Amino acid sequence: MAQNVGADGTCENWELTKDMLLEDQTPRKTPKRAVLSLLPSSPQRAVVLLALLLALSFVFLLALTIANIRRVSAVREELERAQLRDQQSHTTAWHNLSEVQHTLDMQLSAELRAIxxxxxxxxxxxxxxxxxxxxxxxxxxxxxxxxxxxxxxxxxxxxxxxxxxxxxxxxxxxxxxxxxxxxxxxxxxxxFCTRCPAGWQQFAKTCYYFSTEKKSWIEARAACSMLGAQLAIVNSELENKFLANHIMEIRAFWLGLSDMQKEGDWEWLDGQPLSISFWKKGEPNNVGQHGEDCATVSSSGLWNDATCTSPEAWICERSC
Incomplete structure (x- = not known):
């Protein structure tokens, strides 16, 4: 009987130990199940998450692009305003220079009339x-x-x-x-030259007429002949500067210089070959279908070859 009691006690201890072991194993499995519950349960959920990430990335890139576009637009507007200010300052400076030149010319004309x-x-x-x-x-x-x-x-x-x-x-x-x-x-x-006609300008012993209308080179030469003069012939740098100083507007005036007889062989109306020249850079270039065989001078004092049939103003010269 004592042996039966011992066996029952042993069985009870074994059952108790088994229950304790089961209780110890139960909390250890619970976190694993929680983690597994967080993982996607199907491929569809994975696709949805990937699409969500792509959408967020696209929105982020779109926001960055819009911000950069706004910055570029702001910089472009600032550049346009700077260009506008530069153009306005250039226009104002040119206007002021023209007024100063006009005032000086008026004063010089008054002094020349007095002289x-x-x-x-x-x-x-x-x-x-x-x-x-x-x-x-x-x-x-x-x-x-x-x-x-x-x-x-x-x-x-x-x-x-x-x-x-x-x-x-x-x-x-x-x-x-x-x-x-x-x-x-x-x-x-x-x-001293004291007999220049009215409306003519004097330089040394020569009188010069600056036209206000435009004609072709041939017509301008004929107009000078009717006045007892010829298209201007430049013999020195001082004479060329004098002509340029009397051209106030941005326009060109015919000179008595052409290469009609032979291309590239420029000579004056009096038959003298070209010994001194003030061509622009890259001129004469004889461009165009009909070529450019007649010379003009501008307010900068630089020469250009132009089509002889083009209407331009002209300069006549005659002796006092």
Missing amino acids: HSRLLNVSQELEEVQQKMAQCRAECGKELRDRMRALEGRDELQPALKQLEELRQEQSHISTLLSTALEETHNLTEM
Whole structure:
């Protein structure tokens, strides 16, 4: 009986131990089930999650693109405003420069008119001096001849001959002085040009006319011929600068220069070959179907070859 009690106790202990072991294993399996419950239960859920991630990525990229586009638009607007300000400042500067040039030209024209008036007065005075000198020369010569004839008729020949010699020396001296004065007067008259027509500009001993209308090169040459002039011929850098300074607008004026006779062989209307030139960079280039055989000058002082039938303004020149 005691043995049966021991066996029952052993069985009870074994059952108790088994239950404890089962209780210990139950909480260990619970986290594994929770983790497995979080994993996708099917391929459809995986596809949905992948699509959601792609949608989020697309939205993020779209937001970045919009932000960059806005930045680029802002930079472009700022550049356009800067270009507009630069154009406005350039226009204002050009306008101010044109006004200053116009004011200087008006002042220079007034001074030139005053100088022209004074030169006319000097020219008139010189002509009067020349007339008086010629009259004096004629009268003095007549008086000297009368005195010499009177002295020759006297009996006292020695004093008369001596006085006659003195008179001849005085006459020679006066004649020399008159010749020198007349030569200086002639040189002074040639030095100043005082007879340019109204509306013409003067440079050295030449008068220049700047047209306000446009014609072809042939018609411009004929128009200058009707005025007793010819298309302008440039002989020096100073003359070229003078022409450029009187071209206020951005336009071209015909010169008396062409290569009609032989392409590339430029010569002036008077037949002189081209010895000094002020071509633009890359000119003359003879472009176009009909070529460019006539030369123009602009306000920059640079030359360009153009089609001779194109309507342009022109410059005539003539001597004073």
